Amino acid sequence: MSYRMTATLTVVNAVAGLLSYGFLGNAAVVSTTTQTYGMSLAAFLVSGVAFGLIVNNGLAMFYQHGNQSQIEEVLVTPVNFREFLVLSSFFEIFTALAGSILLFGLSIVLFGLTYSYHIPLLVLVISLGILSSIGLGFIGLGFRLVYKQTYVISWVFYSLSGMIGNMLVPVQILPGLLQVASFAMPQYYFFTGIRLALGASVGSPVELLAIFAIYAMILLIIGLVALEYGLRSVRRSGTYKWT
């Protein structure tokens, strides 16, 4: 598929998702989100869809730049591979950020949604979201180098994040066990932080931010270790490619 076609389909999918959840949210009358976050269900859903672009691609963040047709040629240059991955992904990070802001703006225009804006908190949460995405990206690539596929790890993160990541389904309406499981997802902290930054009834974000910051740092450290392990593993096995 060409880059233009891929970009077009990505935009269409994102807008379609935004519209679906917006309509769905508008149809809801009573909402847990109003009590917990001070925003309507529609506002909850579209903010989840819009800002999901920042964290939901975390695992696959570096696949394009650590891909199998290029990785060996990059690894024989003196460049630091981790720096190379992060610097090469700046454009994608910027695109995800710009896409999120555009979708968020579009949702306000289309549905007349109202939010409160706690900009410093929003910036902090987004920054931590990007940091945890980088950590997840290193983990994803390390996993891929060793196991040559990422189906299992992707499934764990992406299949579950919509449900227990507080992205689309408010954690408060989930059964107790799933609520506990959601605390293990980095997405939970990210999306909860976003709702605290945009909702009318802001509780104290300090505890959430502290946990999210520690979580993001842990993800980054695990990611660095996983990538190093992955690279050592392929240096032993000689199999950089995964076809």
Place this chain on the structure above:
Amino acid sequence: MISVRHDFSGRTVNEPKIILNHISKAFARKAETGLLRARRACRAVLKDVTLEVESGECVCVIGKNGSGKTTLMRILSTLVQPDNGQARICGFDVVKQGREVRRRIGVMLNAGDTGFQPRTSGLTNLEWYAALYSIPQKEAHRRIQRWLQDLQLADRGSDQIQSYSSGMRRRLALARALLSDPEILLLDEPTLGVDPWTMEQIHKQLRSYVMLGKTILCTTNSLTETRALARRVFRLENGVLSESAINEELSC
């Protein structure tokens, strides 16, 4: 006997540019897959390989497909770690001082036509790799133009890579290996799929590179290539390296 001493940074100087000292490598492979289990086996690819290449020398390693040539090059390129033995380039250990080694080598891998972005031009691809070597933009542009010219790609430099023939991609991969003006050039079957006229052109460029005092280690399965390039030739067969009989012919 080669005298060995260390400079202030601990780097060994006055030693051959490339040293392989009793290198062995075996790869695990999935020999048979049963219903419930996979039986793993090991395949020795390099067995106790020892080789030294002096500064300003071009050495060829000749061998059949699957003889271990590519593994040898991948060890020297820091892509693969040997199981036993030590490999050094310009006095640096390829395992422990990989980054220092990579600063001094230009590599053309066996599948060297990959690693290019197919929808961007040859020129842009080379600029991208030049940035990885931290070559200043102006200098990078000068070198790229030079190598595109010398490797007869100047008129196609602005075309997308996907329109290149396999021979053109090999030449572009060679240009990429030469971009950083490396002390050591590691070439894994550099003229694979290249027509005889272009092959002669590439050999001419490589001979001039050696004349500048640079060192080349090249693997090939072509006797023509070894005769055109090498001062010394080694034969790799089933992972065992030995001096080739061609050496007597070359010394005449």
